Amino acid sequence: MKGKKIPGFKKMSSNKKIGVYTKPSIVYIPLVNQNDDNITLLVKKGDYVYKGSILGKRKGVLRIPILSSVSGTVIDFVERHYANGNIVKCVAIENDFKEKVEKEIKRKEINKLSKEEFINIIRDKGIVGMGGSGFPTYVKYDTDKKINTLIINAVECEPYITADFALINEHCEEILEAIDAILDINNIDEAIIAVKKSNTQLVKILENNVGSYLRMKISKVPNFYPMGWEKNLVEFVKHVTYKKLPSEKGIIVNNVATIYAIYEALKYDKPLVERVVTFTGEKLKSPQNVLVKVGTPVSEVIEIIGGYKKYKDLLFVAGGPMMGISLPNDDLVVSPNLNCVLALYDKKEELVTQCLRCGKCVEVCPAKLVPVMVKDNINKPERLKELRPDRCISCGLCTYVCPARINVREYIKAAKERLRGE
Ligand code: SF4
Ligand code: SF4
Structure with missing residues (x-):
């Protein structure tokens, strides 16, 4: 397993309560999923939409809907920066702040759902990999293969990002309830929650809560990057390797935010239209995790949480410092796969020299x-x-x-x- 120990910079945002900003007046919903913008548009200007209404559908085999994060009126189609750095078409919706949904559903016993019902719910509620991949989650479960192990990736190995930590810190019970239901519904034998050994705070929270769930274990993984990469994780936790997908070895891997989104979809029929994003970096006045609606302009959230210390020499990144994409400005909108927004000091003085052939x-x-x-x-x-x-x-x-x-x-x-x- 190759990788490197790198500094974390997590304290900036990890010990604050999750902030909430869920009232943008206009949202700009990106018509894209997993870098694929081949979407069939289902709305036009002037249409009224509910929170969770389908705005468009991805074409091809990986069917996943693009959903509205507010109730209100479609007012325009505009272009905005998306998490992968590309400029993409977005549906602009004027929020009526009524949070209207087509139908309210609450389920008490989510463990009793059938596998078919489970797959339909997580597909139709737009659940995707929220650690950055955006891969449709239902595809992992829609298999005839026997799955023995569900690994919950709580490693969050990339510096600065603490969104998953914040979710476990504040919603551990709900996350464990969802894991328990996923095991029952999909006839999976065990769940292993992988967490960095050095993150003692998180280990303690989990150890205090996992106790009564006999099929769940905690695996403490070493602190190096990219320990959270699926292949590294599976190799460390289960001592097996695979070629394309962990399901070859009877394993599914989901990250913490995805599990929490599954919980909300199963329990309250809630679509994935909100998420916790880490807004951090030394250029921000008040780095913190914030619950935001998909389609919210990032610049608006930054202003609400206190703004920049200084806009000069700003390096703006969608994602973390290792895997993220630097953007020319903060004209970016929140999407289900955006886990972090970074405002760093731009060290322009670091001049590029010729390759030293150092290897x-x-x-x-x-x-x-x-x-x-x-x-x-x-x-x-x-x-x-x-x-x-x-x-x-x-x-x-x-x-x-x-x-x-x-x-x-x-x-x-x-x-x-x-x-x-x-
Ligand atoms: S970015 Fe790609 S090439 Fe570079 S170290 Fe990571 S996996 Fe290797
Ligand atoms: S071999 Fe060249 S490109 Fe690779 S790390 Fe060394 S200087 Fe950089």
């Missing part, structure tokens, strides 16, 4: 690539194919360790796109 990027790459070779062969497609940049998980470690300050990850990303376009 550090090779030493750390968890995907066992040779990043420097990908960089050197960026214009040679045949050689690129052999170097397999498609296996890159965008962890950013190659850039982090590079003494020449080369943004190696960007070369790998360009190589991936070049091969995809072939």
Whole structure:
């Protein structure tokens, strides 16, 4: 298992109560799921929509709806920055602040749902991987294979991000209730909650609550990055490796925020239209976790929580410092897969020099690539194919360790796109 111990910078946001900002006057819902903007639009200007109404549907096999996060009127179609750095089409909806839903449903005994009902609910309520992937969660459960183990990824190994920590801190009971129901419904034998050994506060919360759930265990994992990468996690926790998906070995992995979204969908029929996002970084006056609606302009949330210390020399990132995407400004909207917004000091003075051939990027790459070779062969497609940049998980470690300050990850990303376009 390759990786590196890196500083956490978590204290900035971890010990504050989750803030709430769920009343934006206009939301801009991105018409995209998992980088796919091939969406069938189902609304037009002037339409009235409920909270949870379907605005569009992803085409193809991975059917997942795009849902409204407010009740109100569709007023426009505009372009905004999305979590992956692209500018995408969004549905602008004027909020009437009535939070109207088509039908209120509350379920007392969620453990008794059938597997079919469970899959339909999590698909129709738009549940996706909230750790950044945006992968439709129902697909993981929609399998005939026997699943033995559910791993809950509470590692949150990327610096600065504390959204999952905040959720466990404030909603541990609900998260455990959801895990218990998922085990019953899907006939899964055990759940293992993976948490960093060094996060003693989180370990203690879990140990105090897991006790009565006999099928649940806690696995304390080492503190290195990217320990939370699915492959590393499965290898450490279950001592097995897999080729494409953990289900090959009877395992499903979900992160904490996704489990909490499943809880709300099963219990209250709530769509995934709100999430906790970590707003942090030394350029913010008051870093904290905030519950926000999907489609909320990030600039609005930053203003509400106190704004910037100084806008000058600002490096703005959608996501964490390792895997996130730097953006020219804060013109970004919240999406289900956005776990963090970073406002950092832009160290422009760090000049890029020539590659030193030190091999550090090779030493750390968890995907066992040779990043420097990908960089050197960026214009040679045949050689690129052999170097397999498609296996890159965008962890950013190659850039982090590079003494020449080369943004190696960007070369790998360009190589991936070049091969995809072939
Ligand atoms: S090449 Fe990709 S997987 Fe390897 S260190 Fe760089 S970003 Fe991470
Ligand atoms: S870490 Fe940077 S300087 Fe060292 S080999 Fe890789 S690209 Fe070159």
